Amino acid sequence: MSDEAFTSARLPGASAIHFRPVTVERRRIRVGLILVSLAFLGLFLVLPVVAVFVEALRGGLPAFTEAIFEPDAAAAIRLTLLVAAISVPCNLVFGVAAAWAIAKFDFKGKSLLNTLIDLPFSVSPVIAGLIYILMFGSQSLLGPWLKSEGIQVIFAVPGIVLATIFVTFPFVARELIPLMEEQGRGDEEAALSLGASGFQVFFRVTLPNVKWALLYGVLLCNARAMGEFGAVSVVSGHIRGLTNTMPLHVEILYNEYNFAAAFAVASLLALLALFTLVVKSVLEWRYAEEIAATRRH
Amino acid sequence: MNAINPIDAVESVALGAPIDVTIENVEKAFGDTPALHGVSLDVKAGELVALLGPSGSGKTTLLRILAGLDAPTAGRVLFGGDDALGLRVQDRNVGFVFQHYALFRHMTVYDNIAFGLTVRPRAERPPKAEIRKRVLHLLDLVQLSGLDKRYPSQLSGGQRQRVALARALAIEPRVLLLDEPFGALDAQVRKDLRRWLRELHDQTGHTTFFVTHDQEEALELADRVVVMSKGQIEQVGTPDEIYDAPASPFVFGFIGESSFLPVTVVDGAVQLDGTPLDLAALGAPSGAATLGFRPHDISIVEGDAPAIVGQIIAERRHGGARRLELEVGSARHRVEIDMAVDHTRQEGGLVAFRPHRWRLFPR
Numbered sequence: 001m002s003d004e005a006f007t008s009a010r011l012p013g014a015s016a017i018h019f020r021p022v023t024v025e026r027r028r029i030r031v032g033l034i035l036v037s038l039a040f041l042g043l044f045l046v047l048p049v050v051a052v053f054v055e056a057l058r059g060g061l062p063a064f065t066e067a068i069f070e071p072d073a074a075a076a077i078r079l080t081l082l083v084a085a086i087s088v089p090c091n092l093v094f095g096v097a098a099a100w101a102i103a104k105f106d107f108k109g110k111s112l113l114n115t116l117i118d119l120p121f122s123v124s125p126v127i128a129g130l131i132y133i134l135m136f137g138s139q140s141l142l143g144p145w146l147k148s149e150g151i152q153v154i155f156a157v158p159g160i161v162l163a164t165i166f167v168t169f170p171f172v173a174r175e176l177i178p179l180m181e182e183q184g185r186g187d188e189e190a191a192l193s194l195g196a197s198g199f200q201v202f203f204r205v206t207l208p209n210v211k212w213a214l215l216y217g218v219l220l221c222n223a224r225a226m227g228e229f230g231a232v233s234v235v236s237g238h239i240r241g242l243t244n245t246m247p248l249h250v251e252i253l254y255n256e257y258n259f260a261a262a263f264a265v266a267s268l269l270a271l272l273a274l275f276t277l278v279v280k281s282v283l284e285w286r287y288a289e290e291i292a293a294t295r296r297h
Numbered sequence: 298m299n300a301i302n303p304i305d306a307v308e309s310v311a312l313g314a315p316i317d318v319t320i321e322n323v324e325k326a327f328g329d330t331p332a333l334h335g336v337s338l339d340v341k342a343g344e345l346v347a348l349l350g351p352s353g354s355g356k357t358t359l360l361r362i363l364a365g366l367d368a369p370t371a372g373r374v375l376f377g378g379d380d381a382l383g384l385r386v387q388d389r390n391v392g393f394v395f396q397h398y399a400l401f402r403h404m405t406v407y408d409n410i411a412f413g414l415t416v417r418p419r420a421e422r423p424p425k426a427e428i429r430k431r432v433l434h435l436l437d438l439v440q441l442s443g444l445d446k447r448y449p450s451q452l453s454g455g456q457r458q459r460v461a462l463a464r465a466l467a468i469e470p471r472v473l474l475l476d477e478p479f480g481a482l483d484a485q486v487r488k489d490l491r492r493w494l495r496e497l498h499d500q501t502g503h504t505t506f507f508v509t510h511d512q513e514e515a516l517e518l519a520d521r522v523v524v525m526s527k528g529q530i531e532q533v534g535t536p537d538e539i540y541d542a543p544a545s546p547f548v549f550g551f552i553g554e555s556s557f558l559p560v561t562v563v564d565g566a567v568q569l570d571g572t573p574l575d576l577a578a579l580g581a582p583s584g585a586a587t588l589g590f591r592p593h594d595i596s597i598v599e600g601d602a603p604a605i606v607g608q609i610i611a612e613r614r615h616g617g618a619r620r621l622e623l624e625v626g627s628a629r630h631r632v633e634i635d636m637a638v639d640h641t642r643q644e645g646g647l648v649a650f651r652p653h654r655w656r657l658f659p660r
Contacts, residue, residue, distance in 0.1 A: 186395055186397060186399035187399050187401060187402075189366055189386075189393075189395070189399065190393065190395055190399035190400075190401075190464075191401070191412070191416075192366075192386045192387055193364055193365075193366070193386055193387075193389075193391060193392075193393040193465075194412055194413035194416065194464065194465075194467075194468055195387045195388075195390075195413055195416055195417060195468060196387065196412070196413075196416040197387065197416070200416045204401075204412075204416070205401055208401075208403040208404075209401075209402065209403060211403075
């Protein structure tokens, strides 16, 4: 059979032959998978978020702003910002130090440290709060001493900060460790051989190499620090205007059947989550090439 | 990629005088595993030395000890007669080119090369204009002019290699150390860079060590080759000495293709299974010995002249020749020889040959 006969024999049916890569599923399956995921996202993520905003604005914009600027709500917002402003930098320092130690050095107990970092992920936040009550509460060993010194940890801001740090400390370290392990020690060795001091190596080589992962870790850490409920609830004591963070304030308002105000404050937390997502996406889109470059060479 | 041209006689990179490097009885152990054992080596100023050996031979460990990235467990390293081990890696003033370059990926080519100058304490740091002049000159030297604003990820492997070299040269190193400098490059780029590095060395005159497992690369590029095995130096010599007078069966086998046969030396003559081979023993003492020869250094023997006779097991094309695999003697030792492609085979699959160049290693 000549080539010509071969092609002409195939040509009429050519439009019917549909080539697809072997790893791409049939159209029906693809559409089905996409629909299932969208339905799930819609039902469990989008719908509740929309509901939060709808409820928050049900009473109109004036009622919304009034609920937010009401003194107890404003105090809760300030406290939340304060707690985040203390706990995020603490975990930034801890996360970088832990990741640096685990990824770049060999030492005894390295895998134990690596496992311990995950502890807050596996421990219930309520227990995290109880730990601090057992440590610093009036029945604890430290309790009498703290009391005689006039230091209030539990049912006060220090307790809330401690509980928040505990719950959020894996976020930065977990983002950094895999990346730093992948990057190895070569860049640092090169910088040292070129005469850089340890300080210069860290700030001019190590840190820039992980800056995007670090920023992402900080964003996640911040979102969790502001949104933490369980651990903070245990140590806070729920004193309105004093030890109530935003999530606790939402709960109190809700329990008082003050739905409009509860949803107004809740919508701020939801906005924070959306803001975190948007910033992350924008960064990824804007610096895609640079981010890719820090991952591979 | 730009073609790599011969280096112009541009003004040479500013340098201190090249220095001698002396390594004395260096030992290194990682935990209980010895990596280097009693390594001593004298290198003259301006020499280009290859550290050649299989993986695990300790060559990279030795290079890292010279750089100060690893510390030996015992021994001394002298740079120009002064103790170098007391100096931190930052103060040792060595240019180290890493196997995978370790370029700073968030910096441009320009900033990479300038790094070693910009991290100097303010008092020793050259002015910005001076740094700029030097970086541009180095870019010119490694033939990457115009690529100063690129990032490492935008460069080819060969270009990255040259940026890494320029970055190492920027600090005016006393010693240049290269770890498998061409290991990650494809064959053609490798050959070009090899020639180019030799010319660069001739021009800049650094005392240079490079690590390689490629014997061809070592022989072509180096003034002297240091063959290493299992943490020890097997032989040090010029490429000619290493190739023509290997000191041990290991060096003989590592440096090129080789076949070995167990023989006996009797009164200055070589015997195989009690049969004289008519090969001079070249001063080897009487007794058991290993005969080494290269597959291409043999002649086929016709007629009854003394020869090694082997049974053909396999044959395949090997470049311009036909490579035969033979079983020799009662113990059926495997050897390889090359034969002309047009040579007609003898009947019965037997071949008689004699090496015309060989080495004897007493056992």
